[in-house]
Amino acid sequence: MESKHIGGHYLQSYDTELEEVFNHMLAMGELVEAQLRNALSAFITSDLACARDVADNDRRVNTAEVLIDERCTEILARRQPTAGDLRLVVAVIKTITDLERIGDLAESIARMVIRNADSERPRRQLLRELETMGQRVANMLHEALDAFARSDVDKALEIVRQDVDIDNDYEALTRQNMTYMMEDPRSISFMLDISQVARALERAGDHACNLSEYLIYLVKGRDVRHIDIDQVAAIVHDQRDE
Amino acid sequence: MESKHIGGHYLQSYDTELEEVFNHMLAMGELVEAQLRNALSAFITSDLACARDVADNDRRVNTAEVLIDERCTEILARRQPTAGDLRLVVAVIKTITDLERIGDLAESIARMVIRNADSERPRRQLLRELETMGQRVANMLHEALDAFARSDVDKALEIVRQDVDIDNDYEALTRQNMTYMMEDPRSISFMLDISQVARALERAGDHACNLSEYLIYLVKGRDVRHIDIDQVAAIVHDQRDE
Numbered sequence: 001m002e003s004k005h006i007g008g009h010y011l012q013s014y015d016t017e018l019e020e021v022f023n024h025m026l027a028m029g030e031l032v033e034a035q036l037r038n039a040l041s042a043f044i045t046s047d048l049a050c051a052r053d054v055a056d057n058d059r060r061v062n063t064a065e066v067l068i069d070e071r072c073t074e075i076l077a078r079r080q081p082t083a084g085d086l087r088l089v090v091a092v093i094k095t096i097t098d099l100e101r102i103g104d105l106a107e108s109i110a111r112m113v114i115r116n117a118d119s120e121r122p123r124r125q126l127l128r129e130l131e132t133m134g135q136r137v138a139n140m141l142h143e144a145l146d147a148f149a150r151s152d153v154d155k156a157l158e159i160v161r162q163d164v165d166i167d168n169d170y171e172a173l174t175r176q177n178m179t180y181m182m183e184d185p186r187s188i189s190f191m192l193d194i195s196q197v198a199r200a201l202e203r204a205g206d207h208a209c210n211l212s213e214y215l216i217y218l219v220k221g222r223d224v225r226h227i228d229i230d231q232v233a234a235i236v237h238d239q240r241d242e
Numbered sequence: 243m244e245s246k247h248i249g250g251h252y253l254q255s256y257d258t259e260l261e262e263v264f265n266h267m268l269a270m271g272e273l274v275e276a277q278l279r280n281a282l283s284a285f286i287t288s289d290l291a292c293a294r295d296v297a298d299n300d301r302r303v304n305t306a307e308v309l310i311d312e313r314c315t316e317i318l319a320r321r322q323p324t325a326g327d328l329r330l331v332v333a334v335i336k337t338i339t340d341l342e343r344i345g346d347l348a349e350s351i352a353r354m355v356i357r358n359a360d361s362e363r364p365r366r367q368l369l370r371e372l373e374t375m376g377q378r379v380a381n382m383l384h385e386a387l388d389a390f391a392r393s394d395v396d397k398a399l400e401i402v403r404q405d406v407d408i409d410n411d412y413e414a415l416t417r418q419n420m421t422y423m424m425e426d427p428r429s430i431s432f433m434l435d436i437s438q439v440a441r442a443l444e445r446a447g448d449h450a451c452n453l454s455e456y457l458i459y460l461v462k463g464r465d466v467r468h469i470d471i472d473q474v475a476a477i478v479h480d481q482r483d484e
Contacts, residue, residue, distance in 0.1 A: 062468035069465065073332055080322035090315055090335070097339060178430060185427045188420060195434070199441070223311065226304035 017079065018088055021071050025092050025099075028064040029145040029211075032099045033138060035061065035106035036204060040134040042113045043197055046121050054110035061103035065096050084218075091218040095148075098207040098214075102141065105200040112193055121190060126176065130194055130201075133169040137205045140166065144211040153219050156212035157236045161229060166205035173198045259321065260330055263313050267334050267341075270306040271387040271453075274341045275380060277303065277348035278446060282376040284355045285439055288363050296352035303345035307338050326460075333460040337390075340449040344383065347442040354435055363432060368418060372436055372443075375411040379443045379450065382408065386453040395461050398454035399478045403471060408447035415440045 035054055042051035072093050075081065081089055140162055147155035174195060181191045216224045216236060224232045277296055284293040314335050317323065323331055382404055389397035416437060423433045458466045458478060466474045 059468075066465050066468060073328065076318060076332070077324045077328050082319045086315065086319050090318070093332070093335065094339065097336070174434075178434060181423065181430050182427050185424050188423050188430075192416075192420060192437075223308050226301075226308060 015079070015081075015085065017071070017075055018081070018085060021068060021075065021092055022088065024064065024068050024071070025095055026145060026149055028061065028068065028096060028099050029141070029148075031057070031064065032061055032103045032106070033141050033145065035103055036134075036141065037138045039106035039109040039113075040131065040138070040197075040201075043109055043193075044127055044131050044134075046113065046117075048114065048117050051110040051113035054106055055114060058103055058107040058110075061100060065100040068096050069093065084221075087218050087221060091214040094214050095211055098210045102204045102207050105204050109197055109200055112196065116193065119189070126173070126180065126191075126194055129169075129173055129176070130198060133166070133173060133198060134201050136162075136169065137166055137201045137208065140205055141208040141211075144208045144215075147212060148215050151215070151219050153216050153236045156215045157233055159212040160209050160224075160232060163205055163209040166202055170198055170202040257321070257323075257327065259313070259317055260323070260327060263310060263317065263334055264330065266306065266310050266313070267337055268387060268391055270303065270310065270338060270341050271383070271390075273299070273306065274303055274345045274348070275383050275387065277345055278376075278383065279380045281348040281351040281355075282373065282380070282439075282443075285351055285435075286369055286373050286376075288355065288359075290356065290359050293352040293355035296348055297356065300345055300349040300352075303342060307342040310338050311335065326463075329460050329463065333456040336456050337453055340452045344446045344449050347446050351439055351442055354438065358435065361431070368415070368422065368433075368436055371411075371415055371418070372440060375408070375415060375440060376443050378404075378411065379408060379447045382447055383450040383453075386450045386457075389454060390457050393457070393461050395458050395478045398457045399475055401454040402451050402466075402474060405447055405451040408444055412440055412444040 035057060038050055039054045041047065042054060072089050075089055079085075140159055143155060144159050147153070147159065177191050177195055177198075181188050210225075213224050213232075216222070216232065220235055222235050224235055277299060280292055281296045283289065284296060314331050317331055321327075382401055385397060386401050388394070389401065419433050419437055419440075423430050452467075455466050455474075458464070458474065462477055464477050466477055
């Protein structure tokens, strides 16, 4: 069977429809990454116009999800793919669900900025840490999409490992946040907003991690969710040596 | 084509494998509902043993997800279902993802109870409101599963409508929570835990709502995500009159 290089070597048969759906997924991923970066920047700089753009653009994310989903179901029905082709369609169906949820998280951050447009926003060290955490998560998403485009399972494994760092960022930020609140109860409302953004970022990191797991499933044919990171590494490495 | 009654009328061909995978999904749903109810109860009553059970049982939820997913991919590969059968498989793949995430939320509540086993937990009116909200969400999940078992799209529509109430519960609880924190900064740590549980419940409600949307897709063949509730109602009602 002829091998087709959609950013890699895992497709068993040439298929423009599969290539199309895969590329649409990557484009949706780029849009979602931009939404996340813009939402974060709107929160950090209290940029109302940018927040409104993010809120408006969520419709584009949702439309992309529905369209790609439809195309996948059509491919399943009409082309009845098997093996690597089938895994590609299943991986795309799962990936777009996670992307749509990152889109929702970006939208919820943007709506918070819009809702609080009139409140005074204290400048704090904490915002810088939130920004750093947000950039890490956005980069993680970028790399997860890039790994997909190149079927780079080593990179995917690295991203799964990174998720622990994001969780630690989140824990540290939450603890520090609580200290600020206790010291200055007038800051509680703003600090709760920061907590909510941090929580959204932490979840976006989880979704980026899910993307990487789907890629490993796609390339290696093994479901690596819910298993130990060392077992994931063994699957990624051992099978490569076959 | 012979019609098969798996809790309804939407399957176009008799298929024990489809029936099996559908029943496994319902069983996974029951497990997740129990996890959510137990996690909430463990938090309300500070029941450490119950929290540990929930944390341990999350493995069962994860295993169920992976197994059902595998069975679905096998069915897609070997039986190449079309029309209603294909929609059933796609709906099951999506549903178990949402169920697994409700399971994760229950686990995160349980782990919070375990982590805070030694802290003193003030008794507050707010806990009663959290309990009420939690019961509403658990009932919503129960009804979403029941609607699936009976292919009851009217009930599914009702659940999609209920999600707004849960969001309102969450907003009200968050506002009240903030007032308590400002009045008594020593309560901040406990109040943040309550906020986090409330947030988890609100998300579990979203997932129950997703389940209902998948059921409408399964029965009506129309993707009703991201559209206005009145349009969803029109799809549920108009098509029934055809």
